[in-house]
Amino acid sequence: MSDSRHVTDVVVVGAGPVGLFAIFECGMVRLKCHVVDALDAIGGQCTALYPEKPIYDIPGHPRIDAADLVRALGEQAAPFAPVYHLGQTVDRLDRQDDGAWRVTTSKGVEIVAKAVLIAAGVGAFGPNRPPLPDIERYEGDAVQYYVKRREDFRGKRVVIAGGGDSAVDWALSLVDVAARIMVVHRRPKFRAAPDSEAKLMALADSKRLDLVIPYQLDSLEGDGKSLRAVIVATLDGEKRRLEADTLLPFFGLAMELGPIAHWGLDLERSLITVDPATCATNLPAVFAVGDIVSYPGKLKLILCGFSEAAMAARAIYPLVHPDTPLHFEYSTTSGVPGAAR
Amino acid sequence: MPKMVFIEKNGNRKEVDAPLGLSVLEIAHRNHIDLEGACEGSLACSTCHVIVDGQWYKKLDEASEDEEDMLDLAFGLTHTSRLGCQIKMTPELDGLTVRLPPATRNMMVDK
Numbered sequence: 001m002s003d004s005r006h007v008t009d010v011v012v013v014g015a016g017p018v019g020l021f022a023i024f025e026c027g028m029v030r031l032k033c034h035v036v037d038a039l040d041a042i043g044g045q046c047t048a049l050y051p052e053k054p055i056y057d058i059p060g061h062p063r064i065d066a067a068d069l070v071r072a073l074g075e076q077a078a079p080f081a082p083v084y085h086l087g088q089t090v091d092r093l094d095r096q097d098d099g100a101w102r103v104t105t106s107k108g109v110e111i112v113a114k115a116v117l118i119a120a121g122v123g124a125f126g127p128n129r130p131p132l133p134d135i136e137r138y139e140g141d142a143v144q145y146y147v148k149r150r151e152d153f154r155g156k157r158v159v160i161a162g163g164g165d166s167a168v169d170w171a172l173s174l175v176d177v178a179a180r181i182m183v184v185h186r187r188p189k190f191r192a193a194p195d196s197e198a199k200l201m202a203l204a205d206s207k208r209l210d211l212v213i214p215y216q217l218d219s220l221e222g223d224g225k226s227l228r229a230v231i232v233a234t235l236d237g238e239k240r241r242l243e244a245d246t247l248l249p250f251f252g253l254a255m256e257l258g259p260i261a262h263w264g265l266d267l268e269r270s271l272i273t274v275d276p277a278t279c280a281t282n283l284p285a286v287f288a289v290g291d292i293v294s295y296p297g298k299l300k301l302i303l304c305g306f307s308e309a310a311m312a313a314r315a316i317y318p319l320v321h322p323d324t325p326l327h328f329e330y331s332t333t334s335g336v337p338g339a340a341r
Numbered sequence: 342m343p344k345m346v347f348i349e350k351n352g353n354r355k356e357v358d359a360p361l362g363l364s365v366l367e368i369a370h371r372n373h374i375d376l377e378g379a380c381e382g383s384l385a386c387s388t389c390h391v392i393v394d395g396q397w398y399k400k401l402d403e404a405s406e407d408e409e410d411m412l413d414l415a416f417g418l419t420h421t422s423r424l425g426c427q428i429k430m431t432p433e434l435d436g437l438t439v440r441l442p443p444a445t446r447n448m449m450v451d452k
């Protein structure tokens with residue numbers, strides 16, 4: 001498949017604010033980038049955790065909402081025509097005989113590059129999985145973290161766990177197709193729009209759905225593929241068995257270092273140790289920037305990540321263009337070089 | 342210097358210095374206690390969930406609504422569950438004892 005194999009200068013792992021600015025800094029020194037992120041959208045923590053919060057410590061912006069910062073960073077990177085591979089994790093990092101790195105994603109995309117720049121933050125975003133024994137074996141049909149097709153739930157007995165917008169909104173939506181809806185939450189209060197919460201309560205009053213409160217998930221009962229029941233328990237350990245076909249756990253997103261831990265990088269408390277002058281890791285031609293790195297005096301701030309991105313791009317340059325020395329130039333002198341194709 | 346005690350997942354008790362004003366999460370990190378804190382105390386993750394010893398729980402200020410909202414995303418909750426990044430050391434808390442929940446996600450798990 002021709003569209004699943006690519007060759008480029010730099011693969012950026014993670015499209016958070018720091019990964020995005022790294023595309024710009026690489027572009028300014030004529031390095032082309034492919035960028036992979038587990039999320040379906042760019043922006044990392046800014047997009048997934050706090051898009052509407054104002055940030056006050058971005059130089060030159062007395063106040064900027066996280067979503068606006070991400071939009072601006074995307075725009076700043078755009079002239080360099082980065083190729084984004086979203087909604088997939090980088091699973092493998094393999095060194096080829098010619099010294100180049102081959103990156104393989106969870107969707108089977110392969111990218112060969114002279115250098116790798118890891119801007120993976122606190123790890124890949126994915127669903128926050130309840131730590132129930134054997135839950136992975138049920139994932140897919142019996143346990144789903146996103147509703148793909150509402151029709152799949154027709155006639156099913158569905159347990160929805162969680163107390164936020166997703167739990168409430170899907171309860172309201174699926175009540176018309178499912179045979180039975182049970183909403184498991186640890187307390188009577190939901191984090192949802194007031195009118196959605198009111199609708200939920202009204203449905204519960206008219207017995208169209210069951211609120212199973214105050215309970216939390218305890219375990220799953222089934223044959224390892226299809227589910228018979230979801231066992232829930234109160235804080236005092238009193239259990240209840242809910243006969244069900246499907247469990248929808250809605251506990252937000254979690255970040256998992258995941259595959260990065262197995263690439264042979266020097267790690268300290270899940271952070272990659274780098275040389276602060278170049279952001280080089282212990283692996284040749286592999287660099288790391290942003291929240292994922294550690295060096296003496298490191299601050300987990302967006303602005304520090306930006307500076308690291310500038311240093312890493314210049315350290316990567318000679319690996320890609322060994323015969324053309326890099327002249328240091330201000331952007332006021334060079335302008336933004338046209339799309340580096 | 343005030344002290345506090347962490348009871349680790351394997352039952353180990355670890356008594357450590359607890360400088361006034363620091364959060365339980367910060368104290369854990371200074372002492373290499375395996376408490377995650379993925380969002381660095383910005384109330385966006387719930388990975389700093391701790392179970393406070395019953396006697397100490399009563400001495401804490403009540404959890405804010407924002408903290409309760411984040412606790413909704415934690416697992417293995419108890420009557421005395423709190424977020425470690427929201428508990429700040431005061432002189433009254435000298436001796437504070439907290440347990441790490443058995444079910445925190447492990448950042449290193451393979452997919």
Ligand SMILES: Cc1cc2nc3c(=O)[nH]c(=O)nc-3n(C[C@H](O)[C@H](O)[C@H](O)COP(=O)(O)OP(=O)(O)OC[C@H]3O[C@@H](n4cnc5c(N)ncnc54)[C@H](O)[C@@H]3O)c2cc1C
Nearest residue numbers: 014016018038044045089090120121123124125290291302
């Ligand atoms: C509530 C909150 C408020 C904050 N306020 C501020 C503030 O005011 N000022 C400030 O400077 N900072 C603030 N921060 C911190 C700031 O958001 C981080 O420092 C910043 O997001 C780090 O950027 P990053 O690009 O290094 O990583 P991230 O933003 O974490 O992005 C990393 C990306 O990499 C992806 N990824 C990881 N591993 C893989 C993989 N194997 N394959 C594919 N993709 C992968 C992830 O999915 C993620 O999208 C705040 C954080 C939070 C949670």
Ligand code: FES
Nearest residue numbers: 378382386387426
């Ligand atoms: S560290 Fe994230 S909520 Fe406490």
